[in-house]
Amino acid sequence: MKVDLRINGINRSAEVEPRKTLLDVLRENFLLNGTHAGCEHGVCGACTVLVDGEPVRSCLMFAVQADGYEITTIEGLAPAPGELSVIQDAFCETHGLQCGYCTPGMILAAHALLQNTLTPTREDIAEAISGNICRCTGYGQIIEAVQFAADRLRVANTPRPAALAEKPIVEAK
Structure with a gap:
């Protein structure tokens, strides 16, 4: 077919x-x-x-x-050949990967979350990646990577989905 x-x-x-x-x-x-x-x-x-x-x-x-x-x-996800997306870079910066086998799936799950959530909580992130198994990291650094990416995306001058652009940004205290 x-x-x-x-x-x-x-x-x-x-x-x-x-x-x-x-x-x-x-x-x-x-x-x-x-x-x-x-x-x-x-x-x-x-x-x-x-x-x-x-x-x-x-x-x-x-x-x-x-x-x-x-x-x-x-x-x-890469913005241009040889470049990394904000989320990909965050995984590198925070050592959110070890063997790397689960990393593409984790990054795509995180990307989907961050397209719909400006300030995800630790629980939001854990839920978003809960369907992806990592046998190396223990998830702590992966969650840290997604939080780091979310922080960067909040202050970045990048297009966001219309639904997020209309919501006021509330900073966590």
Whole structure:
């Protein structure tokens, strides 16, 4: 079957078997290897991508189900080639990664949270990343990275979703 996907802002098409997962199409057809294959049962979160801005396990979604949707992979977060997004940089700055296998999924989950929340609490962050398993860090540095990114994004001169732009920014005391 032919699928038409908008991946990281680029329209792409592929002929795929109906049983092929979005994970496999991203990795094999489009060579987007930042989306990792972990448990392949939807438990670990290593294969997390954003589908229309929402975190989705790409190992549980058939590519044909994603036809016509906007897909964002870790490769799509960088503002320009060779640069890191604010969230990616925050993970580096705070040592929010060790082996790095879970990192793309964690970053995409954090990105989705920060697109909808200006000042996330520690509990908000823990909830947002709760579907992603990390066997190395113990999560403390990951939560710190997301808090650091949120702080940077609050003061950055970057476009924010319209829903957030209309809300007054309330500083935590």
